[in-house]
Amino acid sequence: MKVDVILGLQWGDEGKGKVVDVLTPNYNMVARFQGGPNAGHTLEFENQKYVLRSIPSGIFQKGKINIVGNGVVIDPATFKSEVEGLEASGHPLTDRLYISKKAHLILPTHRLLDAAYEQAKGDSKIGTTGKGIGPTYTDKVSRNGLRVGDLLHNFDEKYQKAVARHKEILAQYNFKYNLEEIEKEWFEGVEKLKTFQIIDSENLINKCLKDGEKILAEGAQGSLLDVDFGSYPFVTSSNTICAGACTGLGIAPRKIGDVFGIFKAYCTRVGSGPFPTELFDETGQLLRDKGHEYGSVTGRPRRCGWIDLVALRYTIMINGVTKLVMMKSDVLDSFETIKACVSYNINGIETEDFPFDLSEGVEPVYVELPGWQTDMTQIQSENEFPEEFNNYLIFLEQELEVPIAIVSVGPDRAQTIIR
Numbered sequence: 033m034k035v036d037v038i039l040g041l042q043w044g045d046e047g048k049g050k051v052v053d054v055l056t057p058n059y060n061m062v063a064r065f066q067g068g069p070n071a072g073h074t075l076e077f078e079n080q081k082y083v084l085r086s087i088p089s090g091i092f093q094k095g096k097i098n099i100v101g102n103g104v105v106i107d108p109a110t111f112k113s114e115v116e117g118l119e120a121s122g123h124p125l126t127d128r129l130y131i132s133k134k135a136h137l138i139l140p141t142h143r144l145l146d147a148a149y150e151q152a153k154g155d156s157k158i159g160t161t162g163k164g165i166g167p168t169y170t171d172k173v174s175r176n177g178l179r180v181g182d183l184l185h186n187f188d189e190k191y192q193k194a195v196a197r198h199k200e201i202l203a204q205y206n207f208k209y210n211l212e213e214i215e216k217e218w219f220e221g222v223e224k225l226k227t228f229q230i231i232d233s234e235n236l237i238n239k240c241l242k243d244g245e246k247i248l249a250e251g252a253q254g255s256l257l258d259v260d261f262g263s264y265p266f267v268t269s270s271n272t273i274c275a276g277a278c279t280g281l282g283i284a285p286r287k288i289g290d291v292f293g294i295f296k297a298y299c300t301r302v303g304s305g306p307f308p309t310e311l312f313d314e315t316g317q318l319l320r321d322k323g324h325e326y327g328s329v330t331g332r333p334r335r336c337g338w339i340d341l342v343a344l345r346y347t348i349m350i351n352g353v354t355k356l357v358m359m360k361s362d363v364l365d366s367f368e369t370i371k372a373c374v375s376y377n378i379n380g381i382e383t384e385d386f387p388f389d390l391s392e393g394v395e396p397v398y399v400e401l402p403g404w405q406t407d408m409t410q411i412q413s414e415n416e417f418p419e420e421f422n423n424y425l426i427f428l429e430q431e432l433e434v435p436i437a438i439v440s441v442g443p444d445r446a447q448t449i450i451r
């Protein structure tokens with residue numbers, strides 16, 4: 033059997049959590065492969081709303097194993113509050129959630145370092161989620177990190193050594209902090225984490241594949257935030273693309289099956305960095321209002337704009353997307369016309385290539401299509417799609433050269449049309 037992958041094709045928050053939840057019944061196991069509590073994956077069903085940070089979005093479907101893979105960075109304090117929130121709402125998960133020994137730990141001082149680095153950057157700050165993601169992956173790559181498996185042997189010594197090193201850096205940045213309180217919360221989180229099965233998840237995943245089981249790999253963030261191919265340096269610190277599923281779970285590239293690329297019918301971004309199709313007018317505000325575009329983790333207003341097909345063609349290529357999933361179609365319901373960016377004009381030259389530097393002189397070239405002006409939220413099957421909506425789908429499929437297999441018409445699990 034192969035591993036199917038679900039990932040975001042834009043700047044995150046495309047609706048990955050919802051789609052993972054909808055597709056989980058087709059799989060035996062769901063595994064998160066990168067990122068950490070910078071993610072906020074929202075699921076809605078039976079009039080309840082849940083936001084998942086480190087826990088995979090397959091957790092609500094009965095009888096499925098969920099894995100936090102080695103590519104994920106985990107903060108025990110956030111993990112504990114996430115688990116307790118789920119337990120309180122009647123979703124105990126200790127026996128269905130396994131954690132990789134090789135996942136790196138976000139220490140309290142990583143969070144402080146994240147804040148110190150951002151403060152020092154001033155106007156050029158990344159606008160991180162402040163969860164310690166960059167410093168944790170930095171320590172991983174510089175071979176100074178601590179992993180979940182380290183919690184099981186002589187942890188205190190390793191921890192004190194790491195913290196002493198971090199304190200030296202914080203002093204260089206002249207950063208003021210109070211470590212005691214967050215440290216206490218963190219160690220309480222460690223005790224909670226240790227109640228879960230901490231395993232070599234790559235062995236379990238590959239055994240399941242050998243036994244013919246089906247696995248769904250869940251990505252966080254989006255391809256335009258990928259550390260190699262995103263709008264660097266305004267990116268996250270992991271490989272959010274399909275290749276990240278191989279390194280983040282221990283799966284061979286030839287074991288990858290379908291790649292589901294998730295995108296919104298328009299586009300959003302949180303944090304700093306270039307965004308060619310961003311709208312600063314009332315249309316942008318309308319998208320924000322209708323789409324409730326406020327960060328699920330930080331509550332920050334998301335920047336909104338038209339769909340960018342230059343960027344989408346690029347991320348579809350990098351990921352080898354086999355099936356597209358269009359989200360939030362209903363947010364465009366009231367628009368008389370809809371714009372789509374088909375190419376860029378860069379210093380007078382029109383191009384369909386995604387440039388090295390997205391921040392300098394990139395002007396989007398738009399085509400305008402008629403809107404459908406129909407309430408999509410109640411639609412049950414594709415036969416009910418208005419003609420203008422069908423035309424929008426045909427246009428996108430021609431431009432992107434990949435079929436749109438799923439259309440989402442509202443936040444609820446049930447508001448999903450599989451084509």
Ligand code: GDP
Binds near residue numbers: 073
């Ligand atoms: P993720 O990080 O990719 O999982 O996405 P987020 O959960 O951060 O953001 C997506 C938001 O859109 C959440 O609030 C979802 O409940 C919501 N959502 C998902 N699909 C749809 C849809 O088709 N229509 C509308 N209106 N909202 C949606």
Ligand code: IMO
Binds near residue numbers: 070072073160161
């Ligand atoms: P999900 O999985 C949207 C953005 C931050 C910032 C940049 C770096 O919910 O789609 P980091 O804290 O990772 O160092 O921040 O990346 N970012 C996200 N934006 N959705 C996310 O996750 C994000 N995770 C990080 O806003 O611009």
Ligand code: MG
Binds near residue numbers: 044045072073328
């Ligand atoms: Mg999100």
